[in-house]
Amino acid sequence: MRGFWAAAVMAASVFGAGFSAQATETVITADAMVDVVKGKLVEKPMIVVRDGRIVAIGKQGTFTAADDAKQIALDGMTLLPGFMDMHVHISGDAETPFYMTMGYSVPRQTVVAVKNAQKTLMAGFTTIRDLGDGGYSVIGVRDGINAGDIIGPRIFSAGNALGITGGHCDNNFLAPEMKSKSGGVADGPWAAREKVRENIKYGANAIKFCATGGVFSKGTKVGIQQYSLEEMKAIVDESHQRGLVVAAHAHGTSGIKAAIVAGVDSVEHVSFLDDEGVALAKKFGTYFSMDIYNTEYTLTYGAENGVPEENINKERQVSQRQRDSFTRAVKGGVKMVMGTDAGIYPHGDNAKQFSRMVEFGMTPMQALQAATINAATLMKQENDLGALQEGFLADIVAVKGNPLENIAVTEDVTFVMKEGVVYKGE
Known part of the structure; x- marks a missing residue:
């Protein structure tokens, strides 16, 4: 039984981030964001996530989120769609x-x-x-x-x-x-x-x-x-x-x-x-x-x-x-x-x-x-996936640096969110 509980604790440490409760809103900021629809890099983005979807997106300082929103600041990083x-x-x-x-x-x-x-x-x-x-x-x-x-x-x-x-x-x-x-x-x-x-x-x-x-x-x-x-x-x-x-x-x-x-x-x-x-x-x-x-x-x-x-x-x-x-x-x-x-x-x-x-x-x-x-x-999912846009599912990843200057930075993803739940890098 001692071995069982040790394994259970280890499993919880691996999987726990994915199943933890989240705040009503989550606010993500970073140095930059790749807009794959317009084909450009956006500086100082701010993304608000609620109930697994992106509900607001824009530049930092142009709008505010709820007072009790969870803040995730990804300094030095670039946001991309999952x-x-x-x-x-x-x-x-x-x-x-x-x-x-x-x-x-x-x-x-x-x-x-x-x-x-x-x-x-x-x-x-x-x-x-x-x-x-x-x-x-x-x-x-x-x-x-x-x-x-x-x-x-x-x-x-x-x-x-x-x-x-x-x-x-x-x-x-x-x-x-x-x-x-x-x-x-x-x-x-x-x-x-x-x-x-x-x-x-x-x-x-x-x-x-x-x-x-x-x-x-x-x-x-x-x-x-x-x-x-x-x-x-x-x-x-x-x-x-x-x-x-x-x-x-x-x-x-x-x-x-x-x-x-x-x-x-x-x-x-x-x-x-x-x-x-x-x-x-x-x-x-x-x-x-x-x-x-x-x-x-x-x-x-x-x-x-x-x-x-x-x-x-x-x-x-x-x-x-x-x-x-x-x-x-x-x-x-x-x-x-x-x-x-x-x-x-x-x-x-x-x-x-x-x-x-x-x-x-x-x-x-x-x-x-x-x-x-x-x-x-x-896959006929273009209204839900594949871009960082309002109304889309909150599948968001982050990398250090600018992938448009060095695509190899994608090989070291430091932050992973899927449908509003953080699995890595919180």
Whole structure:
């Protein structure tokens, strides 16, 4: 019992800030604030938060808050909207030996997801889209966060990622007699529709399918299209009919284009992009979500973590091509969101991608917009999330210094508020 109470006290010290009572109003001041809607830096901001939302915002000294308001002065810091990562896998760990994770039960995956949800929130990412887990583990974690049982970011979860038999979203690592088959496998338009319905039945509030082969699967080629256009259209139609945003994993050129034509909301990875793909994305209003940081982790630590040579070699094939495609997309004016594929590298390091987004073509403001207002618009949350504006949910983070001068300061978030509750830096 003594050990139990010691653990309870430790848990309270970790989670307590997130569940403490707050004053009627909270007033936050800082040296500066990034206005991602207008694309400018605002000096000496003051934000008033009540009941989880921003109720007033302006320059310090231009208005007053309630006398009993709680004051949070973040001197030397810049305020930003909570970051949004549109491609993560919080039930996976990059540091865990590759084959060991294949033996994880759904409860074990859920525990991993709880741990990584907290890491992600503390890194300043208040909203994420999880694009594939096993056994609906992340949906359980999402519901636990929403119920206040645990802490973590706001989660849009796809549940099982849809894919063809033997494709990237299937499990091809085990022997035939094991009869292993991933939960999202569906062949043919009507089977794919049924799988979308099944995911929604069990709580999915996003949908993902694999349009091409991928890096971390066995026996697939990253550039080869998997689902047919007819199957993709069935998935998109069924998902949109139910009001869900659809993401398509697509490295290869033909798969990228087919997914866009099928009507997906975002294409993930987009490694082998050509000018026609850029033109199609602009025509259809498709967002690109391109994970251009994690290649560094895979090529540096993959072998050490037990990743097979086949998969590391595929990473070598896409690494520079994907970064070149990112530059092509930015120059071409494609709509972009931040998607890091966290889980392929350690969770909590999501913000390391910001500097790569700037290195390969974006301005610091564009990179921040990709992770805020653009992501909110993709997820149809643009009236609640993605900006520091009156009426929006109070998802607010702060960093030391000016991220428009040095985007790398986003890698050390010192203050995190989600829906008016302070989780870090109070």
